[in-house]
Amino acid sequence: MEFRIACIPGDGIGPEVTEQAVRVLKRIGEIYGHTFHFETLLAGGCAIDATGKSLPEETVTAAKAADAVLLGAVGGPKWDGMSGDTRPEAALLGLRKALGLFANLRPALLFEQLKGACPLKEELVSGGLDILVVRELTGGIYFGERGTKQTDMGLAAYDIEQYAEEEVRRIAVTAFEMAMKRNKIVTSVDKANVLESSRLWRRVVTEVSASYPEVTLNHMYVDNAAMQLVRNPKQFDVIVTANLFGDILSDEASMITGSIGMLPSASLAVGNFGMYEPVHGSAPDIAGKNLANPMASILSAAMMLRYSLGLSKEADAIENAIRAVLAEGWRMPDLLTEGTKEMGTKEAGDRILSKL
Ligand code: NAD
Numbered sequence: 001m002e003f004r005i006a007c008i009p010g011d012g013i014g015p016e017v018t019e020q021a022v023r024v025l026k027r028i029g030e031i032y033g034h035t036f037h038f039e040t041l042l043a044g045g046c047a048i049d050a051t052g053k054s055l056p057e058e059t060v061t062a063a064k065a066a067d068a069v070l071l072g073a074v075g076g077p078k079w080d081g082m083s084g085d086t087r088p089e090a091a092l093l094g095l096r097k098a099l100g101l102f103a104n105l106r107p108a109l110l111f112e113q114l115k116g117a118c119p120l121k122e123e124l125v126s127g128g129l130d131i132l133v134v135r136e137l138t139g140g141i142y143f144g145e146r147g148t149k150q151t152d153m154g155l156a157a158y159d160i161e162q163y164a165e166e167e168v169r170r171i172a173v174t175a176f177e178m179a180m181k182r183n184k185i186v187t188s189v190d191k192a193n194v195l196e197s198s199r200l201w202r203r204v205v206t207e208v209s210a211s212y213p214e215v216t217l218n219h220m221y222v223d224n225a226a227m228q229l230v231r232n233p234k235q236f237d238v239i240v241t242a243n244l245f246g247d248i249l250s251d252e253a254s255m256i257t258g259s260i261g262m263l264p265s266a267s268l269a270v271g272n273f274g275m276y277e278p279v280h281g282s283a284p285d286i287a288g289k290n291l292a293n294p295m296a297s298i299l300s301a302a303m304m305l306r307y308s309l310g311l312s313k314e315a316d317a318i319e320n321a322i323r324a325v326l327a328e329g330w331r332m333p334d335l336l337t338e339g340t341k342e343m344g345t346k347e348a349g350d351r352i353l354s355k356l
Contacts, residue, residue: 002035003309006066008059010044011088012282013292014072020294020349021070021301024321027353028305028314039066043095044074044088044282055091060098063275068308069099070301071277076284096137101267101275102167103174104135104246105303108233108253109262109319113326117258117335120230131229131236131253132182134175135246137267139167140197142243161197163242168201172208174268175240179215181312185237187218189225189245201242222249229253254279261293261334264300266307274308276300290344293332295322298352321355 007022009015022038029036041059048054054074063069074088084090095101110118110129118125144160172188179186188205190198202219209217220228222245228235229252241249254263263279278296286292298318306315330351331340343351 001033001309001311002037003068004037004039004066005304006059006063006069007038007040008043008063008069008071009040010072010074010282011046011076012073012284012287013280014044014074014282016287016290016292016345017278017294017297018070018072020345020352021297023349024298024318024352024356025301025305027356028311028317031317031356032311032314034311034314043071043091045076045079047091048079048082048086048088054086054088055094055098059091060095063095063099068273068304069095069275070297070304071095071275072297073278073280073282075282076287095275096267099267099273099275100269102136102138102270103171103268104133104137104250105178105266105268105307106133106135106250106254106279107131107264107299107303108133108250108257109299110257111262111323111326113323114258114262114335116337118256119258120233120256124231124233125256127234129233129256130182131233131256132178132238133246133250133253134171134178134238134240135250136163136167136171136241136243137246138243139163140243142247161195161242161244163197163201165200165204168204169208170270172205172240175238176208176212176215178307179238180212181306183237184215185218186212186215187220187225187236187239189220189222189239189241189249191222191245192219193221197242205240225249226252229256259293259334261296261332262299263296264303266300266303268307272308272310274304276304276308290346291333292345293334294345294348295332295352298322298349317356318352321352324355325351 302318305311
């Protein structure tokens with residue numbers, strides 16, 4: 001099969017880690033008989049330097065025309081003095097909006113070989129962990145009406161949490177579709193004992209579940225979910241939740257995996273289109289030193305294969321190659337422990353390629 005990938009390496013370690021992900025994808029193409037056409041595009045600080053804008057129009061046009069987008073990271077000290085929507089990071093919001101990305105997927109995948117990096121007790125995570133947090137990305141309190149008003153208690157500020165049925169329905173469908181490709185359990189997290197918006201959320205998620213009889217649906221209050229994630233994380237498969245709750249729970253879930261250098265993410269639009277990027281930033285402190293862990297970017301590429309391009313077998317091959325490299329004791333500096341062996345960014349790419 002043939003695919004068009006819009007590649008946005010960005011700033012700092014972005015280009016270094018993206019380069020390794022592209023190498024892995026090319027090799028996957030050779031092995032499984034696919035052709036990936038990569039188009040390299042500007043966004044972030046490098047785009048400001050080259051064009052004066054963090055998100056040039058050509059980047060948006062080309063990204064829309066692609067089958068999927070692979071992003072590195074944007075930002076860095078050079079542009080820190082810039083304000084609000086002129087900053088490199090504004091390109092991320094611009095891309096999310098222009099591409100209609102409403103679902104954020106954050107897997108918390110703890111490789112058995114890295115369980116020592118997990119802050120939880122070993123018995124809680126033995127055998128590894130694999131949780132997928134599906135966060136609504138374009139609605140809720142972050143996008144609701146906001147303002148200030150005078151009250152008899154002084155100045156008051158408010159932000160409104162609001163969800164429409166259709167917004168909940170489409171994120172619920174995304175979560176159930178994901179669960180069908182995984183262990184078929186969806187936990188919908190809300191605060192329906194207090195919030196009207198959560199009661200609507202719960203009703204719509206329950207309605208959607210009727211179309212997925214194979215999937216078990218559990219509802220959980222957000223305070224309990226925060227507790228259960230550290231008490232018994234293995235009970236979760238897919239967690240679906242609103243923007244605000246997802247922001248917090250996805251960080252909590254991902255920290256269970258130990259290192260930011262291992263965390264991929266996806267942001268999906270209606271249909272199969274998506275943007276894939278490591279959770280980490282541009283890490284200016286280690287940029288250009290061959291120290292950046294490329295695995296988050298390579299795992300993002302695997303997510304792209306699985307969720308946008310329908311190539312699950314190829315995605316599994318990448319994840320298994322990473323497992324094999326870790327099993328031999330090779331670690332990037334961010335995960336180095338006694339008895340393990342150090343490798344650099346490019347060498348990590350070489351080793352993963354050799355295991356495909
Ligand atoms: P960061 O994620 O870039 O770095 C935090 C720490 O983690 C640093 O010590 C860094 O060296 C380390 N780290 C990050 N990725 C790593 C990797 N792959 N391998 C090994 N170590 C890694 O966060 P920050 O320092 O807060 O931000 C730096 C810049 O990145 C800022 O300009 C910020 O705005 C931007 N940023 C961009 C994105 C994005 O593009 N999606 C996300 C977060 C931050």
